[in-house]
Structures are given as C-alpha cells and as structure tokens.
Amino acid sequence: MHAIVIDKPGGPEALSWQQVPDPRPGPGEVLIDVAASAVNRADVMQRQGRYDPPPGASPYPGLECSGVVAEAGPDVEGFRPGDRVCALLSGGGYAEKVAVPWQQVMRVPDGVDLVEAAALPEVACTVWSNVFMTARLRRGETLLVHGGASGIGTLAVQLAKAFGSRVAVTAGTDEKIARCLELGADEGVNYREEDFSERIQADVILDIIGGKYLPANVRALRTGGRLVVIGMQGGSKGELNLGALLAKRASVHGTTLRARPVDEKGAIVRGVVENVWPLVDAGVIRPVIHARVPMSEAxxxxxxxxxxxxxxxILLVG
Structure with a gap:
C-alpha cells in the first residue's frame, strides 16, 4: 500500500507518499480500506517531531479515517468485510489501509457519505468525552468553546446546542464568529480584539490553548465551573490563581485521547454511537468540511x- 511517511521531522515538505508494507489485522482488529482521513493539530505536531505515536501505534500520521472493512481478525465483534465504517485511530490514517481495534470502529451514520464520515470520529469522541463525560455539561448551562471554528469547535457548538445548553465561542475573525453563530452559537468573541473573560461567564470551558489562557479561563468560570484543557497551542505553562479557583469551587481537568487504552476508547466510542450518531442521522449535527485534498498531497x-x-x-481523500 501507500502511506504518508515522515522520514525526518520538519515542515509540510517532510510528508511524502511512499510505498510501505501492508498492515495485517491482529486478534481483535479490523482492517479498513481507507476512503478518507482528516487533518488534526496532533498530526502537525507529529510531523514537527513534537508528538510521537504511542507505543505499538502506526508510525504514520492520522487519528481518524473512514472506509470499508476489508478483513476482520480473530475475536472481532460486530463487523465483517464490506461494512461502511469510520474509526478513531492512534495513528495510521494517512494511508490506503489501516488496522484498528474493533472497539474503536463505528458504522457510518445514515445521511453522511463515506468520505465525509472521516470528519467525525476524532472530534465526536473528543467533544463527547470531555464536555459530557468529564465536565458533565447539563441542559441550561453555558459552554465556552475556544477555537469555535475548528473541527472540534464546530462539532462542540452543534452538540451542546442539541443537548439544550447555551454556547459561546472565541475565534480570530468576525467571519469565523459568524459561521459559529450560523451553527447555533449564542455569542462570539473575537479574541484579537477583546478579553473573553470580561464578557462571558461559563459553566464549562473547552480549551485548546492551554497556558496562555489559564488565568482568563479561571476568571470566566462560574461558581462550580469546570475547565477542560485539551491542547497547548498557547503553551504548557500558565499561572493558576488557586484562591480564585477555590472561591468558585471550580475544577481544572487536563485530558488527552490518543494514548488512552483500547477499553477507555471503546467506552467513549460507545457513548458517541449511542448519543451523537442519532443526532447525525437526524440531520441535527453535520460535519463541517473546509476542503478535500488528495491524500498524496497531505x-x-x-x-x-x-x-x-x-x-x-480538512479531509484527505484516498
């Protein structure tokens, strides 16, 4: 098969389309003929040499894919060749084939074509696990999403609104804020022009920025608020005012998804299939796709x- 290989960390030019050995499904694994993958910030970090795959994972980038089951290894439950699926991966999505534990595989929702389905696994699992499983966002509460126009942000806006919450976002342009409002957000702040903590008070904050936003995030939390940090685009260190945190009886959670054990990922995937997929089937939630690029041009x-x-x-189409 062909896959995107990183021979040496660097810029985008470090990505090359090469012929590599075909993967084989082991016990409990499904082999997928990949129709599409999608680009995530973690892939960029891996390309730069700042985010190595977890032990045992494919060395090729790509944390999600869609395609058709080509083969099911021993001890696989519920999937067989020919099934249209999408999957949460630890790596290997930028390739023509990938082997993945069956617990991380989901059937493609009705009303979503096979290529578009590649836009769903990583963002759906990230939002469901962090906003609902960890932070336990409730109906009527306010969710603040940083990077509202990102893949994660656009899904978070739609899902939180579907569950009856109020949603605020930050974004870097008025055009991006307008797109978030079209998706259902109630309020948006252009972070280049305004301090979001001066306007927004939230029960739950989903943060991809990290250290740079930590003080303002704490200021923006309501009493009993929950801050979930899932990225460090703004650095890994920030000043935490413990007095303010205690006074608000608030909490800070830091989570990652890629390196979790298969059983934990499987529990998240089951939650997505049970709670998110029906909304996708009904057209309440839709993948937001900016561009489709041939995988060989990653x-x-x-x-x-x-x-x-x-x-x-941004999708990579095989």
Missing part, C-alpha cells in the same frame, strides 16, 4: 491548516 493540507484560515475539517 503536505498541502498541512500548509492549509497552518494558515489558520479554515473552518471545520
């Missing part, structure tokens, strides 16, 4: 995501 897709001009997901 370098161009990485250049595009690094401009920060996209809204939603």
């Amino acid at each position: 370098a161009e897709a990485h250049r595009l995501i690094e401009t920060g001009e996209h809204v939603g997901k």
